[in-house]
Amino acid sequence: MSPTHTRVTTPPADLDPCGREEHPDCGIRDVLDRIGDKWSVLVIVELARGPRRFRELQRAVDGISQRMLTLTVRRLERDGLVLRTVYPTVPAQVDYRLTDTGAGITHLVKALADWSLAHRAAIAEARHAYDLAHPGHDIR
Amino acid sequence: MSPTHTRVTTPPADLDPCGREEHPDCGIRDVLDRIGDKWSVLVIVELARGPRRFRELQRAVDGISQRMLTLTVRRLERDGLVLRTVYPTVPAQVDYRLTDTGAGITHLVKALADWSLAHRAAIAEARHAYDLAHPGHDIR
DNA sequence: CCGAATCCCAAATGATACTG
DNA sequence: CAGTATCATTTGGGATTCGG
Numbered sequence: 001m002s003p004t005h006t007r008v009t010t011p012p013a014d015l016d017p018c019g020r021e022e023h024p025d026c027g028i029r030d031v032l033d034r035i036g037d038k039w040s041v042l043v044i045v046e047l048a049r050g051p052r053r054f055r056e057l058q059r060a061v062d063g064i065s066q067r068m069l070t071l072t073v074r075r076l077e078r079d080g081l082v083l084r085t086v087y088p089t090v091p092a093q094v095d096y097r098l099t100d101t102g103a104g105i106t107h108l109v110k111a112l113a114d115w116s117l118a119h120r121a122a123i124a125e126a127r128h129a130y131d132l133a134h135p136g137h138d139i140r
Numbered sequence: 141m142s143p144t145h146t147r148v149t150t151p152p153a154d155l156d157p158c159g160r161e162e163h164p165d166c167g168i169r170d171v172l173d174r175i176g177d178k179w180s181v182l183v184i185v186e187l188a189r190g191p192r193r194f195r196e197l198q199r200a201v202d203g204i205s206q207r208m209l210t211l212t213v214r215r216l217e218r219d220g221l222v223l224r225t226v227y228p229t230v231p232a233q234v235d236y237r238l239t240d241t242g243a244g245i246t247h248l249v250k251a252l253a254d255w256s257l258a259h260r261a262a263i264a265e266a267r268h269a270y271d272l273a274h275p276g277h278d279i280r
Numbered sequence: 281c282c283g284a285a286t287c288c289c290a291a292a293t294g295a296t297a298c299t300g
Numbered sequence: 301c302a303g304t305a306t307c308a309t310t311t312g313g314g315a316t317t318c319g320g
Contacts, residue, residue, distance in 0.1 A: 080270075116168065178293075
């Protein structure tokens with residue numbers, strides 16, 4: 001039959017913009033603002049393999065500009081995920097390593113990567129089908 | 141001694157842009173491009189609580205514009221994470237729900253949220269300390 | 281080697297008005 | 301209600317140059 005229930009949800013979404021009850025909306029924004037950018041995760045992944053110097057990181061991440069690497073590691077340092085150590089040699093030498101907190105995030109990253117690999121094919125297929133069904137409809 | 145190798149980077153970055161060896165870099169980019177934007181995760185979280193109509197979603201997510209909600213759900217639909225159903229009533233009625241694939245991603249999101257909540261305080265503190273130690277140094 | 285400073289472009293998002 | 305169309309703005313990020 002047809003849906004007879006008129007009111008559907010319409011909860012008081014005004015109060016408490018964060019997560020009332022138990023759903024985790026708000027916390028999520030926090031993480032995503034931190035690792036959702038273009039490079040942070042890749043840097044974390046590389047650092048998860050061991051301490052790295054600046055140039056090593058730049059070579060490993062492949063494609064990152066000097067400016068973005070600087071910004072990325074600085075933000076990670078600011079959030080306490082990465083420890084930055086400067087050796088007053090000449091020329092300068094700086095190494096980066098994950099803090100304990102930063103190391104903990106690698107588990108999440110791993111889970112993300114696993115899920116992605118597991119569903120990559122399905123997603124690609126869905127996209128292909130969508131694009132066939134909606135020619136000229138550009139939403140990218 | 142000094143580094144005798146003159147050439148610095150400029151490697152054949154064209155070949156194998158993805159991850160050689162076994163590290164999962166590439167897959168990660170895939171997921172992040174999908175859920176790393178400003179709204180996708182919030183929409184997914186809301187849909188995880190049950191099917192929603194367009195307006196319901198907009199009210200629930202709180203802050204999202206009509207335009208961005210449209211774009212977000214369209215992309216999720218394209219990737220096969222969300223199923224969009226149009227009822228040819230008047231006025232129009234459309235509902236959105238997670239596909240099985242989309243539902244599976246909620247576990248990741250949950251893990252992300254949990255981690256975030258668990259470390260939120262530590263991160264806030266780290267930021268505060270950093271900002272105190274680096275006054276006027278804006279890296280946001 | 282490790283950055284900071286500057287300039288500039290492209291993409292993401294927001295605001296607003298209009299429509300079936 | 302559920303969008304589409306435009307325009308304005310903000311943001312992310314690349315290229316280049318300079319300095320310790």
